[in-house]
Amino acid sequence: MRRHFDYSPRGYRHRWWIGGGAVSSEVMLPAEESALLEDVLASGRISTVFQPIVDLETGSTVGYEALARGPRGPLERPDLLFTAARRAGRVAELDELCRGTAIRSAIEVGVHAPQTLFLNIEPEAADPSTLDEVLELAASAGDLGVVLEITERALAARPARLLATVARLREAGWRIALDDVGADDLSLAFMPILRPDIIKLDMNLVQRRPDATVAAIHTAVDAYAERSGAVVLAEGIETAEHLQMARSLGATLGQGWMYGRPGPSVPTQTGPVDGNVLVPPAPVDEQSRPFASPFDARPTGTSTRRAGRTLLYEISKHLEREAIRAGRTSVVVATFQWPEQFTGATRDRYVDVIREAGFVAAVCPVDEADPVRGQWNVCVLSPHFAGALLARDIDAPSTDPDRLFEFVVTHDRSAVAAAIGAVMTRLDPPAGDPVLVDIDDGTVREVADLPRLKYLR
Numbered sequence: 001m002r003r004h005f006d007y008s009p010r011g012y013r014h015r016w017w018i019g020g021g022a023v024s025s026e027v028m029l030p031a032e033e034s035a036l037l038e039d040v041l042a043s044g045r046i047s048t049v050f051q052p053i054v055d056l057e058t059g060s061t062v063g064y065e066a067l068a069r070g071p072r073g074p075l076e077r078p079d080l081l082f083t084a085a086r087r088a089g090r091v092a093e094l095d096e097l098c099r100g101t102a103i104r105s106a107i108e109v110g111v112h113a114p115q116t117l118f119l120n121i122e123p124e125a126a127d128p129s130t131l132d133e134v135l136e137l138a139a140s141a142g143d144l145g146v147v148l149e150i151t152e153r154a155l156a157a158r159p160a161r162l163l164a165t166v167a168r169l170r171e172a173g174w175r176i177a178l179d180d181v182g183a184d185d186l187s188l189a190f191m192p193i194l195r196p197d198i199i200k201l202d203m204n205l206v207q208r209r210p211d212a213t214v215a216a217i218h219t220a221v222d223a224y225a226e227r228s229g230a231v232v233l234a235e236g237i238e239t240a241e242h243l244q245m246a247r248s249l250g251a252t253l254g255q256g257w258m259y260g261r262p263g264p265s266v267p268t269q270t271g272p273v274d275g276n277v278l279v280p281p282a283p284v285d286e287q288s289r290p291f292a293s294p295f296d297a298r299p300t301g302t303s304t305r306r307a308g309r310t311l312l313y314e315i316s317k318h319l320e321r322e323a324i325r326a327g328r329t330s331v332v333v334a335t336f337q338w339p340e341q342f343t344g345a346t347r348d349r350y351v352d353v354i355r356e357a358g359f360v361a362a363v364c365p366v367d368e369a370d371p372v373r374g375q376w377n378v379c380v381l382s383p384h385f386a387g388a389l390l391a392r393d394i395d396a397p398s399t400d401p402d403r404l405f406e407f408v409v410t411h412d413r414s415a416v417a418a419a420i421g422a423v424m425t426r427l428d429p430p431a432g433d434p435v436l437v438d439i440d441d442g443t444v445r446e447v448a449d450l451p452r453l454k455y456l457r
Contacts, residue, residue, distance in 0.1 A: 295375050
């Protein structure tokens, strides 16, 4: 349910604030804009248009993407509407209104099984506790399939709540799509963490000349789809040349003006719809649930070894170098037993990693009951590299430099993704702008214009 064009900045270097005073991103709302937004939210004056999603082999419509529109006037364009809501701190409220309106409108205009309805979510709206109404609405549509589209930005902004939201929707039988793949390098690295059923290729991939970037994205998407069975959907198909490119990139589904522009109604389906072109939702089983700690995510049957601090330190640095080499396509998650182990030298090293990697979470557990406390974990994931050091103290945690650790080094992509997920379920920053947690005093600092979230705790 694309509601805006693109308000997230791209194409510039990262900006960092570590320590120092808070950076305020507050913008005063013009009175007119505030009043218009209040009217939209109070009256529910949101409309929905639908763009068809087709089977590229048969041309039959298999579903619709729901697109929100504001009332006629200054906030009709979805990008302006959501910008106003973001300034007012009311994105979650607007997002929930849009999703509910989309489902009601889909039922009214005749979108029904075996077709599928595609919806979106804003990062600020990711909260499993607010899903009751939308799940009830979706259930009232009978067997209509629903797909939630998520961008890498949503996972980076609020990892814990987004993953919990996804888990609850999967339990309800929804599918998950990773949207705009190729628009940002980080989307490729997040694929095995989010485990999408559908990969939506950004329109730029089918509309540009093939180059090294397209080839890199294509091979990464192919690798994930081959391992998982995920379906590839291409956006922005407007010409026969775009269609050929989409097929070459492995897409079996597509959308774009070649197949229909967004409209308030949907045509009566005249031919059969093959519901099998969309994969069934990923199974919800014990293996798909978050592990209590990264060490618990080690591959089944893998034997552990014992080593002292020196070897583990060098393995850690090797993995960090791999992350730097992979650049913005890499996800790095590390835990450091307890806060005293996160030394100044380690801090400086991770600042270097942050400058190059796409997403970094360096976490020092402070709760003595946390199973991650006492573990030494360094996990790196990118489209073409997966590696993790998973270690824990053999005896009670201590500062003895000669103590031994029980450890595993794994390059099993699923295990590395699961270990990262075990940490990301703990990362729950405040809603709104991305934040960087200052490691000196723990004070949350607001960071303006940060393209993706990094953690230092």
